[in-house]
Amino acid sequence: MEQSLLLDSALRDWVLLPITLVMVLVGIFRNNLMKLLEGKPKLSTLTAARQQHILSRSATLRMNYPAIPPTAVEGRKSFLSRVLDDGTYLAPETKQAAEKAANRQPDELPESPFNESSMEGMMDMAKKSLVMMIPQTVIMGWINFFFTGFVITRLPFPLTQRFKIMLQRDVDTSDLNVSWVSSLSWYFLNLYGLDAIYRLVLGNSQAADSMRDMAAFGGGAALVNQSQNPMAPQTDYVKLHHAERDSLELIGAIGPKDVRWIGDGIEARVLGLYEQR
Numbered sequence: 001m002e003q004s005l006l007l008d009s010a011l012r013d014w015v016l017l018p019i020t021l022v023m024v025l026v027g028i029f030r031n032n033l034m035k036l037l038e039g040k041p042k043l044s045t046l047t048a049a050r051q052q053h054i055l056s057r058s059a060t061l062r063m064n065y066p067a068i069p070p071t072a073v074e075g076r077k078s079f080l081s082r083v084l085d086d087g088t089y090l091a092p093e094t095k096q097a098a099e100k101a102a103n104r105q106p107d108e109l110p111e112s113p114f115n116e117s118s119m120e121g122m123m124d125m126a127k128k129s130l131v132m133m134i135p136q137t138v139i140m141g142w143i144n145f146f147f148t149g150f151v152i153t154r155l156p157f158p159l160t161q162r163f164k165i166m167l168q169r170d171v172d173t174s175d176l177n178v179s180w181v182s183s184l185s186w187y188f189l190n191l192y193g194l195d196a197i198y199r200l201v202l203g204n205s206q207a208a209d210s211m212r213d214m215a216a217f218g219g220g221a222a223l224v225n226q227s228q229n230p231m232a233p234q235t236d237y238v239k240l241h242h243a244e245r246d247s248l249e250l251i252g253a254i255g256p257k258d259v260r261w262i263g264d265g266i267e268a269r270v271l272g273l274y275e276q277r
Contacts, residue, residue: 005180007151015183016152019143023190024197026135031202037127047091051237054080054089058244062251067262077248084245090237098238140187144170147183155179 058080065073083089090098148170159167159178168176169184181189 005151005154007153011150011152015147015150016186019147019183019186020190022139022142023187023194024201026139027194027198028201030131030135031198033131034128037124037131045091047093050089051091051094051241054083055240055244058084058248062248065251069261069263073251077251081245081248084241084248087238087241090241094237097234136191140184143184143187150183151176151180152183152186153181155181 061068061073061076061080065077068076087095151168151171154177155167157179161178164178166188167178167181167185169182169188171180171182
């Protein structure tokens with residue numbers, strides 16, 4: 001049978017709308033605070049960009065060499081192989097690090113990763129994690145303290161019983177229809193579903209992303225920021241350049257006999273196409 005519950009309008013005015021409004025305002029506040037903590041973006045140097053782009057040039061040649069005449073492929077291949085082998089495009093810092101690693105004695109300890117830049121990066125990560133974690137912890141404590149046990153709204157579509165635990169937290173009723181939502185579950189639904197509101201108000205900013213909120217709530221902020229981890233091992237561009245040089249040798253574009261150019265015999269193919277018409 002269809003369950004019909006009459007909810008007090010005060011639940012909408014003093015529970016449902018305040019929870020939604022507070023979460024939206026906290027997301028906007030956190031977005032502005034994250035921008036203040038980030039400060040000015042660190043721009044990459046010209047030498048650092050060159051040692052990355054030379055790898056892209058070589059990879060582009062490997063993927064598209066049939067579209068280039070074999071003589072042009074041979075010239076590009078010889079140039080890229082030479083500069084990748086002798087480290088012409090490597091940054092001075094990369095060359096110095098490679099020389100230190102080559103000259104290090106077997107019993108000499110490697111350089112400590114806890115330098116000034118890594119410690120600064122760790123502090124930035126800690127600040128951002130706190131900015132994401134503390135507001136959600138406060139909001140959840142506020143809802144648990146004031147609004148425990150409230151049924152505040154009903155979803156306009158049917159659901160299976162598997163969603164009952166997610167939608168009716170802190171409401172211990174086994175016979176209540178699964179589409180009714182408790183106050184604590186409304187918090188989690190907003191945590192997932194406010195991304196569209198954030199994009200509408202803040203544009204494409206990601207500082208108020210709900211996935212970051214869930215990662216922070218579950219203790220996974222370090223996993224979200226793993227790509228920005230200052231303690232992660234540094235990219236060894238010397239090995240990458242040598243590996244790219246070896247891959248470049250495998251394309252086999254040394255002479256006209258080793259690769260078929262896409263434009264080989266194009267005149268005869270075009271004339272044959274028109275003859276068929």
